[in-house]
Amino acid sequence: METIILASGSPRRKKLLQKIGVPFEVHSSEVNEDYESHWSPSQIVQTLADRKARTVAPDYSNALIIGADTIVTYNNEILEKPTTLSEAKTMLQRLSGHSHEVLTGVSLLKTDASNNLTDSTTFVETTKVIFGDINPKLISAYVATANPMDKAGAYGIQDPHGALFVEAIEGDYYNVVGFPLHSFYNAITSFAPEFLSQQKIY
Secondary structure, rough: OEEEEEEEOOOOHHHHHHHHOOOOOOOOOOOOOOOOOOOOOOHHHHHHHHHHHHHHHHOOOOEEEEEEEEEEEEEOOEEEOOHHHHHHHHHHHHHHHOOEEEEEEEEEEEEEEOEEEEEEEEEEEEEEEOOOOHHHHHHHHHOOHHHHHHHHHHHOOOOOOHHHEEEEEOOOOHHHHHEEEOOOOOHHHHHOHHHHHHHOOO
Protein backbone atom coordinates (compact mmCIF):
# COMPACT_ATOMS: atom_id res chain seq x y z
CA MET A 1 0.00 0.00 0.00
CA GLU A 2 1.46 3.33 -1.04
CA THR A 3 1.79 6.01 1.61
CA ILE A 4 1.71 9.79 1.23
CA ILE A 5 3.95 11.70 3.63
CA LEU A 6 3.81 15.44 4.29
CA ALA A 7 7.32 16.48 5.31
CA SER A 8 6.08 19.56 7.15
CA GLY A 9 4.82 20.36 10.62
CA SER A 10 2.81 23.33 9.34
CA PRO A 11 -0.75 23.11 10.67
CA ARG A 12 -1.90 25.19 7.70
CA ARG A 13 -0.51 22.75 5.12
CA LYS A 14 -2.00 19.85 7.05
CA LYS A 15 -5.45 21.46 7.02
CA LEU A 16 -5.23 22.26 3.30
CA LEU A 17 -4.36 18.69 2.34
CA GLN A 18 -7.16 17.40 4.56
CA LYS A 19 -9.48 19.81 2.77
CA ILE A 20 -9.10 17.94 -0.53
CA GLY A 21 -9.41 14.49 1.00
CA VAL A 22 -5.84 13.27 0.48
CA PRO A 23 -4.96 10.62 3.11
CA PHE A 24 -1.47 11.28 4.44
CA GLU A 25 0.84 11.09 7.42
CA VAL A 26 2.86 13.98 8.83
CA HIS A 27 6.61 13.71 9.38
CA SER A 28 8.00 17.11 10.24
CA SER A 29 11.49 17.65 8.85
CA GLU A 30 14.16 19.69 10.61
CA VAL A 31 16.60 20.97 8.01
CA ASN A 32 19.11 23.73 7.47
CA GLU A 33 17.18 26.52 5.74
CA ASP A 34 20.22 28.54 4.74
CA TYR A 35 20.57 29.50 1.09
CA GLU A 36 23.00 31.31 -1.18
CA SER A 37 22.49 35.06 -1.46
CA HIS A 38 22.55 34.95 -5.26
CA TRP A 39 19.71 32.43 -5.53
CA SER A 40 16.42 33.63 -6.98
CA PRO A 41 13.29 33.37 -4.79
CA SER A 42 12.05 30.55 -7.03
CA GLN A 43 15.28 28.61 -6.56
CA ILE A 44 15.20 29.16 -2.81
CA VAL A 45 11.72 27.76 -2.20
CA GLN A 46 12.21 24.78 -4.52
CA THR A 47 15.59 23.92 -3.02
CA LEU A 48 14.35 24.16 0.57
CA ALA A 49 11.20 22.17 -0.23
CA ASP A 50 13.33 19.46 -1.84
CA ARG A 51 15.74 19.48 1.11
CA LYS A 52 12.85 18.88 3.50
CA ALA A 53 11.43 16.03 1.44
CA ARG A 54 14.81 14.31 1.00
CA THR A 55 15.47 14.38 4.74
CA VAL A 56 12.29 12.37 5.37
CA ALA A 57 12.30 10.07 2.30
CA PRO A 58 14.76 7.40 3.58
CA ASP A 59 12.34 6.54 6.40
CA TYR A 60 9.59 5.33 4.07
CA SER A 61 9.04 2.65 1.45
CA ASN A 62 6.63 2.84 -1.49
CA ALA A 63 5.89 6.43 -0.54
CA LEU A 64 5.21 9.82 -2.05
CA ILE A 65 6.97 12.48 0.00
CA ILE A 66 5.73 16.09 -0.14
CA GLY A 67 8.04 18.93 0.83
CA ALA A 68 7.04 22.59 0.77
CA ASP A 69 8.50 26.00 1.55
CA THR A 70 6.95 29.47 1.36
CA ILE A 71 8.54 32.91 1.23
CA VAL A 72 7.32 36.49 0.78
CA THR A 73 9.14 38.97 -1.44
CA TYR A 74 8.73 42.74 -1.47
CA ASN A 75 10.78 45.08 -3.66
CA ASN A 76 13.13 42.18 -4.49
CA GLU A 77 13.74 41.56 -0.78
CA ILE A 78 12.82 38.34 0.99
CA LEU A 79 10.76 38.87 4.12
CA GLU A 80 11.44 36.00 6.50
CA LYS A 81 9.43 35.14 9.59
CA PRO A 82 9.85 38.01 12.06
CA THR A 83 12.05 37.38 15.06
CA THR A 84 10.46 40.03 17.31
CA LEU A 85 7.08 41.72 17.64
CA SER A 86 8.73 45.00 16.66
CA GLU A 87 10.07 43.44 13.47
CA ALA A 88 6.62 42.05 12.64
CA LYS A 89 5.10 45.50 13.04
CA THR A 90 7.76 47.05 10.80
CA MET A 91 7.16 44.44 8.08
CA LEU A 92 3.42 45.09 8.04
CA GLN A 93 3.96 48.85 7.94
CA ARG A 94 6.20 48.37 4.89
CA LEU A 95 3.65 46.17 3.12
CA SER A 96 0.75 48.54 3.84
CA GLY A 97 -0.58 50.09 0.62
CA HIS A 98 1.73 48.02 -1.59
CA SER A 99 1.84 44.69 -3.41
CA HIS A 100 4.12 41.76 -2.70
CA GLU A 101 4.55 38.19 -3.91
CA VAL A 102 4.11 34.89 -2.09
CA LEU A 103 6.07 31.96 -3.51
CA THR A 104 5.63 28.33 -2.49
CA GLY A 105 8.01 25.66 -3.70
CA VAL A 106 6.81 22.07 -3.67
CA SER A 107 8.95 18.95 -3.98
CA LEU A 108 7.50 15.51 -4.75
CA LEU A 109 9.65 12.40 -4.24
CA LYS A 110 8.90 8.71 -4.77
CA THR A 111 10.54 5.82 -2.92
CA ASP A 112 10.54 2.11 -3.71
CA ALA A 113 10.09 -0.97 -1.50
CA SER A 114 13.68 -0.59 -0.25
CA ASN A 115 13.27 3.09 0.72
CA ASN A 116 15.36 4.19 -2.26
CA LEU A 117 14.53 7.41 -4.08
CA THR A 118 13.21 6.56 -7.56
CA ASP A 119 11.88 9.84 -8.98
CA SER A 120 11.47 13.51 -8.10
CA THR A 121 10.01 16.75 -9.35
CA THR A 122 9.64 20.30 -8.05
CA PHE A 123 7.54 23.29 -8.97
CA VAL A 124 6.85 26.79 -7.68
CA GLU A 125 3.61 28.76 -7.45
CA THR A 126 3.58 32.57 -7.22
CA THR A 127 0.68 34.74 -6.04
CA LYS A 128 0.60 38.53 -6.05
CA VAL A 129 -0.99 40.05 -2.94
CA ILE A 130 -2.11 43.67 -2.78
CA PHE A 131 -2.49 45.28 0.63
CA GLY A 132 -4.71 48.28 1.20
CA ASP A 133 -3.63 51.07 3.49
CA ILE A 134 -3.69 49.43 6.91
CA ASN A 135 -4.83 51.33 9.98
CA PRO A 136 -1.86 51.42 12.40
CA LYS A 137 -4.19 50.37 15.23
CA LEU A 138 -5.10 47.24 13.28
CA ILE A 139 -1.42 46.40 12.81
CA SER A 140 -0.78 46.84 16.53
CA ALA A 141 -3.78 44.70 17.45
CA TYR A 142 -2.65 41.92 15.13
CA VAL A 143 0.96 41.98 16.30
CA ALA A 144 -0.26 41.80 19.90
CA THR A 145 -1.80 38.38 19.16
CA ALA A 146 1.68 37.03 18.25
CA ASN A 147 0.10 35.32 15.21
CA PRO A 148 2.58 36.97 12.82
CA MET A 149 5.58 35.30 14.43
CA ASP A 150 5.44 31.97 12.59
CA LYS A 151 4.58 33.41 9.19
CA ALA A 152 6.76 34.72 6.37
CA GLY A 153 5.94 38.38 5.79
CA ALA A 154 4.46 38.59 9.31
CA TYR A 155 0.87 37.83 8.37
CA GLY A 156 -1.57 35.05 7.57
CA ILE A 157 -4.29 35.80 5.03
CA GLN A 158 -6.46 33.27 6.88
CA ASP A 159 -6.14 35.11 10.21
CA PRO A 160 -9.00 37.42 11.28
CA HIS A 161 -6.75 40.49 11.23
CA GLY A 162 -4.70 39.36 8.24
CA ALA A 163 -7.80 38.99 6.10
CA LEU A 164 -8.48 42.70 6.58
CA PHE A 165 -5.09 43.71 5.18
CA VAL A 166 -5.69 42.22 1.74
CA GLU A 167 -7.35 44.37 -0.89
CA ALA A 168 -6.86 41.90 -3.76
CA ILE A 169 -4.86 38.91 -4.91
CA GLU A 170 -3.75 37.72 -8.33
CA GLY A 171 -3.34 33.96 -8.28
CA ASP A 172 -4.02 31.07 -5.93
CA TYR A 173 -5.46 32.04 -2.52
CA TYR A 174 -4.39 28.74 -0.98
CA ASN A 175 -0.82 29.41 -2.04
CA VAL A 176 -0.85 32.46 0.23
CA VAL A 177 -2.10 30.28 3.10
CA GLY A 178 0.85 27.98 2.48
CA PHE A 179 0.12 25.29 -0.11
CA PRO A 180 -1.03 25.62 -3.76
CA LEU A 181 -3.78 23.01 -3.99
CA HIS A 182 -4.61 23.42 -7.68
CA SER A 183 -1.01 23.13 -8.88
CA PHE A 184 -0.36 20.28 -6.44
CA TYR A 185 -3.29 18.28 -7.76
CA ASN A 186 -2.15 18.81 -11.35
CA ALA A 187 1.41 17.82 -10.41
CA ILE A 188 0.45 14.65 -8.54
CA THR A 189 -1.95 13.65 -11.32
CA SER A 190 0.95 13.77 -13.78
CA PHE A 191 3.84 12.67 -11.53
CA ALA A 192 2.23 10.07 -9.27
CA PRO A 193 -1.27 9.10 -10.49
CA GLU A 194 -0.89 5.68 -8.88
CA PHE A 195 -1.13 7.29 -5.45
CA LEU A 196 -4.46 8.87 -6.30
CA SER A 197 -5.88 5.66 -7.76
CA GLN A 198 -4.53 3.51 -4.92
CA GLN A 199 -6.19 5.77 -2.36
CA LYS A 200 -9.34 5.92 -4.52
CA ILE A 201 -9.19 9.72 -4.73
CA TYR A 202 -10.77 11.53 -7.67
